[in-house]
Amino acid sequence: MRSLMRALGMVALLLTPAMAEAQGKLQSGVEAGILLAKFGGDDADGAKTRIGLAGGGFLRFPFGRIVALEPALIYASQGTKAEGGGITNTYKLEYWQVPLRLRFTVPTSGALRPWVYVAPAIALRDRCRLEIKQGNQSLEADCNDRGALGTRFNTKALETSVHLGAGLEYGRIQLGVRYQYGLSTVDNSDPSADLHNRVLAIVGGYRFGGPR
Numbered sequence: 489m490r491s492l493m494r495a496l497g498m499v500a501l502l503l504t505p506a507m508a509e510a511q512g513k514l515q516s517g518v519e520a521g522i523l524l525a526k527f528g529g530d531d532a533d534g535a536k537t538r539i540g541l542a543g544g545g546f547l548r549f550p551f552g553r554i555v556a557l558e559p560a561l562i563y564a565s566q567g568t569k570a571e572g573g574g575i576t577n578t579y580k581l582e583y584w585q586v587p588l589r590l591r592f593t594v595p596t597s598g599a600l601r602p603w604v605y606v607a608p609a610i611a612l613r614d615r616c617r618l619e620i621k622q623g624n625q626s627l628e629a630d631c632n633d634r635g636a637l638g639t640r641f642n643t644k645a646l647e648t649s650v651h652l653g654a655g656l657e658y659g660r661i662q663l664g665v666r667y668q669y670g671l672s673t674v675d676n677s678d679p680s681a682d683l684h685n686r687v688l689a690i691v692g693g694y695r696f697g698g699p700r
Contacts, residue, residue, distance in 0.1 A: 515548040515698040519662075521691030525566040527579075527674060529682035532568070538578060540565035542689060548591070550698070558589035558605065563614070566685055578619040579631070581643060581674070581685075583611040587651050599659045599700065607651040609668070616643045642677040647685065660695040 520543040527535040544562035551557070567579040587609035594602045616631035618641055631641040648671045655664020670684035 513550055515550065515695055516545065517548070517660075517662075517693050517695035518545045519543070519560075519562075519691050519693030521666075521689050523564060523566060523687050523689050525685065525687040526568040527683050528670070528686035529673075529684045531675070531681050531683045534570055534572065536569040536571065538567045538569050538580070540567065540580075542691070544585075546589075546693075548695070548698070553595045554593055556591045556593070558591045558607075560587050560589065560607075561585070562587070564611075564687070566687055574622055576621045578621070579641065580617040580619065582614045582616075583647065584614055585609055585611040589651070589653070593657070601657045602655075603657055603662075603664070604654045605652075607653070609649045609651050611647040611649065613643060613645050613647065616641065641675075643674055644672060644676040646672070647674070648672045649685065653691075655691075657695070659700045660698070662693045662695065664691055665689065666691055 520541070523540040523542050524537050525540050526532070526537045542562055542564040544560060546558050546560035549557045562585040563582070564585055565580065565582050567581045569579070570577045587607035589605040589607035591603060591605040617628055618631045618637055619626060619628040620637065621627075627637065629637050631643060633640070650669045650671065651666055652669070653664055653666040655662055666687075666689040668685060668687035668689070670686065673679070673681045673683050674685060675681035675683045
């Protein structure tokens with residue numbers, strides 16, 4: 489949670505110049521949401537959903553009423569859960585994501601406007617924590633802390649993915665869903681490992697500048 493608050497603070501600083509340009513073509517905004525995350529792929533048998541949070545901001549460069557280019561900076565708490573033998577392992581992966589969205593808005597005569605986007609994205613892993621829980625006992629440590637965990641989970645520092653989003657914008661308020669399809673493997677110990685982030689997000693946001 490502290491990392492998420494730092495992310496939102498950084499985004500606010502980055503958006504200050506953009507807000508000053510709100511009367512022009514350049515627009516900006518903030519967004520936050522709930523993530524339903526888990527690992528996917530052939531090596532992700534038994535992976536279960538972990539609920540996380542995301543928050544950040546975006547800049548929007550409109551090209552007419554329909555098309556816009558929208559780079560964003562998002563802090564996202566992802567990962568997965570795995571259960572077996574009475575033990576629950578929760579993998580808590582946190583990323584700085586930079587998607588570059590190509591956004592299409594359906595022009596309407598009113599304030600309610602549907603939109604969709606597609607975005608390639610890169611993400612830098614901020615940290616990875618592994619929680620092991622059995623009954624009333626639990627242990628949490630860094631994923632690479634073999635001494636504390638008795639094992640290690642070596643994750644890649646850089647991830648590539650594709651984001652697909654859709655939703656509605658009412659005035660300057662927007663609500664939508666996003667699906668993140670990880671392209672690179674999460675597991676850094678085995679380049680052939682088929683283990684990827686799969687994330688469904690429910691996101692709300694507010695836009696500064698542009699039409700109401």
